[in-house]
Amino acid sequence: xxxxxxxxxxxxxxxxxxxxxxxxxxxxxxxxxxxxxxxxxxxxxxxxxxxxxxxxxxxxxxxxxxxxxxxxxxxxxxxxxxxxxxxxxxxxxxxxxxxxxxxxxxxxxxxxxxxxxxxxxxxxxxxxxxxxxxxxxxxxxxxxxxxxxxxxxxxxxxxxxxxxxxxxxxxxxxxxxxxxxxxxxxxxxxxxxxxxxxxxxxxxxxxxxxxxxxxxxxxxxxxxxxxxxxxxxxxxxxxxxxxxxxxxxxxxxxxxxxxxxxxxxxxxxxxxxxxxxxxxxxxxxxxxxxxxxxxxxxxxxxxxxxxxxxxxxxxxxxxxxxxxxxxxxxxxxxxxxxxxxxxxxxxxxxxxxxxxxxxxxxxxxxxxxxxxxxxxxxxxxxxxxxxxxxxxxxxxxxxxxxxxxxxxxxxxxxxxxxxxxxxxxxxxxxxxxxxxxxxxxxxxxxxxxxxxxxxxxxxxx
Amino acid sequence: xxxxxxxxxxxxxxxxxxxxxxxxxxxxxxxxxxxxxxxxxxxxxxxxxxxxxxxxxxxxxxxxxxxxxxxxxxxxxxxxxxxxxxxxxxxxxxxxxxxxxxxxxxxxxxxxxxxxxxxxxxxxxxxxxxxxxxxxxxxxxxxxxxxxxxxxxxxxxxxxxxxxxxxxxxxxxxxxxxxxxxxxxxxxxxxxxxxxxxxxxxxxxxxxxxxxxxxxxxxxxxxxxxxxxxxxxxxxxxxxxxxxxxxxxxxxxxxxxxxxxxxxxxxxxxxxxxxxxxxxxxxxxxxxxxxxxxxxxxxxxxxxxxxxxxxxxxxxxxxxxxxxxxxxxxxxxxxxxxxxxxxxxxxxxxxxxxxxxxxxxxxxxxxxxxxxxxxxxxxxxxxxxxxxxxxxxxxxxxxxxxxxxxxxxxxxxxxxxxxxxxxxxxxxxxxxxxxxxxxxxxxxxxxxxxxxxxxxxxxxx
Numbered sequence: 001x002x003x004x005x006x007x008x009x010x011x012x013x014x015x016x017x018x019x020x021x022x023x024x025x026x027x028x029x030x031x032x033x034x035x036x037x038x039x040x041x042x043x044x045x046x047x048x049x050x051x052x053x054x055x056x057x058x059x060x061x062x063x064x065x066x067x068x069x070x071x072x073x074x075x076x077x078x079x080x081x082x083x084x085x086x087x088x089x090x091x092x093x094x095x096x097x098x099x100x101x102x103x104x105x106x107x108x109x110x111x112x113x114x115x116x117x118x119x120x121x122x123x124x125x126x127x128x129x130x131x132x133x134x135x136x137x138x139x140x141x142x143x144x145x146x147x148x149x150x151x152x153x154x155x156x157x158x159x160x161x162x163x164x165x166x167x168x169x170x171x172x173x174x175x176x177x178x179x180x181x182x183x184x185x186x187x188x189x190x191x192x193x194x195x196x197x198x199x200x201x202x203x204x205x206x207x208x209x210x211x212x213x214x215x216x217x218x219x220x221x222x223x224x225x226x227x228x229x230x231x232x233x234x235x236x237x238x239x240x241x242x243x244x245x246x247x248x249x250x251x252x253x254x255x256x257x258x259x260x261x262x263x264x265x266x267x268x269x270x271x272x273x274x275x276x277x278x279x280x281x282x283x284x285x286x287x288x289x290x291x292x293x294x295x296x297x298x299x300x301x302x303x304x305x306x307x308x309x310x311x312x313x314x315x316x317x318x319x320x321x322x323x324x325x326x327x328x329x330x331x332x333x334x335x336x337x338x339x340x341x342x343x344x345x346x347x348x349x350x351x352x353x354x355x356x357x358x359x360x361x362x363x364x365x366x367x368x369x370x371x372x373x374x375x376x377x378x379x380x381x382x383x384x385x386x387x388x389x390x391x392x393x394x395x396x397x398x399x400x401x402x403x404x405x406x407x408x409x410x411x412x413x414x415x416x417x418x419x420x421x422x423x424x425x426x427x428x429x430x431x432x433x434x435x436x437x438x439x440x441x442x443x444x445x446x447x448x449x450x451x452x453x454x455x456x457x458x459x460x461x
Numbered sequence: 462x463x464x465x466x467x468x469x470x471x472x473x474x475x476x477x478x479x480x481x482x483x484x485x486x487x488x489x490x491x492x493x494x495x496x497x498x499x500x501x502x503x504x505x506x507x508x509x510x511x512x513x514x515x516x517x518x519x520x521x522x523x524x525x526x527x528x529x530x531x532x533x534x535x536x537x538x539x540x541x542x543x544x545x546x547x548x549x550x551x552x553x554x555x556x557x558x559x560x561x562x563x564x565x566x567x568x569x570x571x572x573x574x575x576x577x578x579x580x581x582x583x584x585x586x587x588x589x590x591x592x593x594x595x596x597x598x599x600x601x602x603x604x605x606x607x608x609x610x611x612x613x614x615x616x617x618x619x620x621x622x623x624x625x626x627x628x629x630x631x632x633x634x635x636x637x638x639x640x641x642x643x644x645x646x647x648x649x650x651x652x653x654x655x656x657x658x659x660x661x662x663x664x665x666x667x668x669x670x671x672x673x674x675x676x677x678x679x680x681x682x683x684x685x686x687x688x689x690x691x692x693x694x695x696x697x698x699x700x701x702x703x704x705x706x707x708x709x710x711x712x713x714x715x716x717x718x719x720x721x722x723x724x725x726x727x728x729x730x731x732x733x734x735x736x737x738x739x740x741x742x743x744x745x746x747x748x749x750x751x752x753x754x755x756x757x758x759x760x761x762x763x764x765x766x767x768x769x770x771x772x773x774x775x776x777x778x779x780x781x782x783x784x785x786x787x788x789x790x791x792x793x794x795x796x797x798x799x800x801x802x803x804x805x806x807x808x809x810x811x812x813x814x815x816x817x818x819x820x821x822x823x824x825x826x827x828x829x830x831x832x833x834x835x836x837x838x839x840x841x842x843x844x845x846x847x848x849x850x851x852x853x854x855x856x857x858x859x860x861x862x863x864x865x866x867x868x869x870x871x872x873x874x875x876x877x878x879x880x881x882x883x884x885x886x887x888x889x890x891x892x893x894x895x896x897x898x899x900x901x902x903x904x905x906x907x908x909x910x911x912x913x914x915x916x917x918x919x920x921x922x
Binding site for chain 1: 722729757779792801
């Protein structure tokens with residue numbers, strides 16, 4: 001009986017694998033009872049993954065075999081592209097059944113992706129209560145606390161006793177996503193305190209909430225950025241954070257499980273920006289190639305523009321290159337190494353700014369440190385490169401020009417790599433925009449200018 | 462009375478700012494009572510941050526003004542370098558008081574950083590129970606579930622009733638980090654089920670745990686990788702995950718607040734690898750410059766080695782460049798664009814592998830998609846570059862050589878950028894090692910080879 005044994009990591013991922021392959025085989029055989037039996041012990045998130053792996057025609061069939069309660073759980077875990085595909089294929093009543101019972105934050109996320117026409121129609125058919133909460137969430141800007149919060153929290157009055165509260169919890173628990181914090185509000189729905197389930201359980205039964213609640217709590221506004229919300233939950237080790245509107249009335253809570261996903265999404269955005277790509281909420285590997293090309297080409301064109309400047313500079317030095325063609329051999333080495341040094345500096349500064357590790361250090365101090373590191377690294381590399389360049393082509397003046405240029409370029413690259421993210425940040429732009437590809441390309445331009453100037457001076461040409 | 466108002470985000474960060482500056486001023490004035498009063502309403506994590514910002518000589522003074530219980534909380538939140546500095550300055554008894562009361566996972570983390578001699582001495586002086594738990598945690602490998610778990614969980618027998626359990630909770634709550642899950646074990650300490658505090662609160666009081674516990678739970682081994690632990694908690698929306706030893710006995714739990722930090726740390730490692738840096742657990746901006754240079758120079762040298770190959774290839778084409786020096790002008794543009802295209806491909810593949818977004822797609826399909834995208838992007842860019850290169854220097858054969866090379870390079874860069882991370886992954890290496898700087902440098906070598914070959918063919922030289 002697999003239910004009697006704890007399912008461990010390794011067997012858990014084997015189980016996921018097994019469910020995925022078995023599901024498709026059973027569906028192809030038309031063995032629908034087999035599918036039902038297969039899915040009974042499987043977690044909703046794993047069922048969702050297995051369904052995503054099926055051919056489109058089988059997705060609806062598999063989904064319809066789930067019982068109603070489970071269907072909603074599974075649907076919430078599906079990728080938004082699969083959610084959309086399914087909703088087009090469902091019968092009218094099926095759609096309503098699912099959408100009406102989804103948790104409000106997941107529903108708002110789905111509606112974001114659906115065509116406006118479909119949303120309007122669905123909104124009109126929701127139960128009045130669900131319609132109101134969804135419209136409320138959709139009214140907030142994307143990536144704000146208002147948009148990611150759930151209005152399903154438990155709020156209570158401060159004069160309830162511990163026992164009364166526990167009794168009430170027993171009835172309310174199913175209607176709320178999280179019951180680990182209870183929110184105490186006054187007559188105007190202003191949040192006045194928070195009681196954790198832990199406080200409640202360890203307090204003597206006849207105390208009232210007013211005596212045990214925490215009044216010194218942290219809350220956010222509906223328009224607080226979701227990344228800020230994530231950082232607060234992380235910093236203060238919270239399980240949920242209350243969200244208040246402009247009149248300080250409690251309107252929802254953001255829970256830690258959503259925060260995990262948000263912080264991961266923000267990290268992906270940062271990483272994509274570092275690679276010179278635009279991130280959006282769709283899975284890169286599931287968007288079509290034209291969209292992929294569109295997301296990538298803009299940045300490549302911007303970078304290309306800078307590259308043409310480099311090429312123009314080099315072509316303007318054609319006379320020098322005609323006299324000393326070997327100089328060309330070291331151009332990629334110099335620009336490449338400069339780019340790498342600059343990429344390192346910009347990477348640490350960008351990550352530092354985004355995780356707030358950098359908050360205490362002054363801008364000047366960080367740039368100075370990077371500049372010193374750049375000179376140190378440049379010198380080490382320059383010594384090796386000079387020796388090697390002399391060995392390669394036998395002209396010491398050329399080798400020396402390469403070495404000196406490398407130190408200058410490493411210094412400049414560190415300064416550019418560390419200062420440009422700060423500059424972007426101070427303009428209110430995402431520092432990750434000033435990422436490795438941009439630093440690399442910018443350093444190219446400076447690098448060839450410096451190199452030719454130094455070579456001309458040393459070679460006397 | 463600030464205690465009566467919820468403290469909101471913006472005022473929260475202002476408050477942090479204020480505490481930091483005020484703390485230093487009061488310490489300089491020697492107003493120790495003022496410091497005590499200042500810190501009363503401040504959260505431990507914020508006090509820790511304020512102390513980190515102080516000059517070293519003031520850190521000990523500020524720390525000693527905290528009451529005992531708070532001191533431990535604050536100490537746990539300090540950066541490991543500050544923890545170490547403080548421990549050297551404390552009197553013997555102070556050290557023992559703090560270290561003995563720290564939570565075992567935080568203590569193990571501190572011991573990791575301290576010199577072995579200090580650790581041995583401290584271990585010998587801990588209370589026997591604390592010594593045992595610490596030695597246990599230190600026995601597990603770094604970055605495993607065993608190392609990050611806390612042994613402070615609540616385990617109960619299955620025949621307890623809900624009421625009995627709640628009574629017991631009231632007494633046990635303070636000894637445990639997390640009480641939101643209770644673990645049911647048999648006589649051999651094998652984990653047989655989990656009861657959430659939610660289940661407990663909503664169940665009728667005379668049921669026994671055996672009736673309400675979940676038997677189909679997820680658990681991990683002590684040697685499971687911490688990133689895997691994080692992914693499981695994220696995937697299944699858990700607040701904590703039980704850890705069992707080889708004999709399937711419950712030995713600890715990993716909690717979601719630690720997972721947030723782990724996932725952030727893993728994201729930083731990935732981002733650093735993408736920028737061509739080694740990450741370690743110290744804050745980059747607080748390590749000294751020699752260490753910084755050491756962490757960066759290794760990768761720069763490896764990249765430099767590849768760059769010398771590029772330079773050797775170009776220098777071997779000196780005859781061609783002497784006849785047609787203008788060809789050199791387009792080398793950085795071609796290698797740069799190739800590098801950018803390759804960086805995009807490797808970034809999405811590496812992130813996809815690390816977040817498991819990619820698990821369902823076959824390797825072949827991903828590389829094929831990237832190859833097609835590379836050709837599409839290469840063609841768009843090549844058309845623009847050919848026109849521009851012709852305009853710049855008037856030789857159509859040269860311009861055409863540049864354009865055709867660009868398509869070939871973009872194709873190759875996409876294939877290299879998408880396939881090398883898979884290759885690294887299949888050897889059990891971190892795919893992030895095959896990051897943008899490496900792809901860029903590898904593409905340089907291939908790029909110049911292709912360019913010279915195509916130029917020779919088209920120009921007939």
